[in-house]
Amino acid sequence: MRALVLAAGFGTRLAPFTETLPKALFPVAGQPVLGRMINQLKAAGCEAVAVNVHHLAHRIEAYLTQTDFGLPVRISHETDILGTGGALRQLADFWDEAPFLMVNADIVTDIDFSSVYRHHRTGRAMATLTMHDRPPFNQVWVDEKTVSPVLPGLPATWPPMAIENWPSPVFTSSNRR
DSSP states (O other): OEEEEEOOOOOGGGTTGGGTSOGGGOEETTEEHHHHHHHHHHHTTOOEEEEEEOTTHHHHHHHHHHOOOSSOEEEEEOSSOOHHHHHHHHTTTTOOSSOEEEEETTOOOOOOHHHHHHHHHHSOOSEEOOEEOOTTSOOEEEOSSOEEEOOTTOOTTSSSEEEEEOOOOEEOGGGOO
């Protein structure tokens, strides 16, 4: 299993703190949140990780090169922000034929990534997206067939289940062309 950790963002909602420290390096219990994520991925069976960087890239690159995570960590520098799809494409030579995980660097979670990965491998879905139900912050509506963003003005009872988008998709390599 391989993973992409998305760490290129500007962290504008946390300004002015992110003017000197990228959000991915904010400490939680004395450890940068990015390091916590990489360690979780390793514990889940991840064999290699790529991290995309842009905003304050030198800070993230320094942290990654000075830290031994016990697995290869590839840094993917984005001169311009490429977005999620661009980050994946820039790393085309990193991926093999197995499904992979993609997570945000700036989340603290107890998601069992190995269970998510195993669940995805047993199904036939192109992608598996883990989500967290936390009203009033739910941002996605889900029913048996669709996943849709919450739109202003929709009645609270439609569709039947609302859950917050917690990005941890697993994609199959044959579907990412």
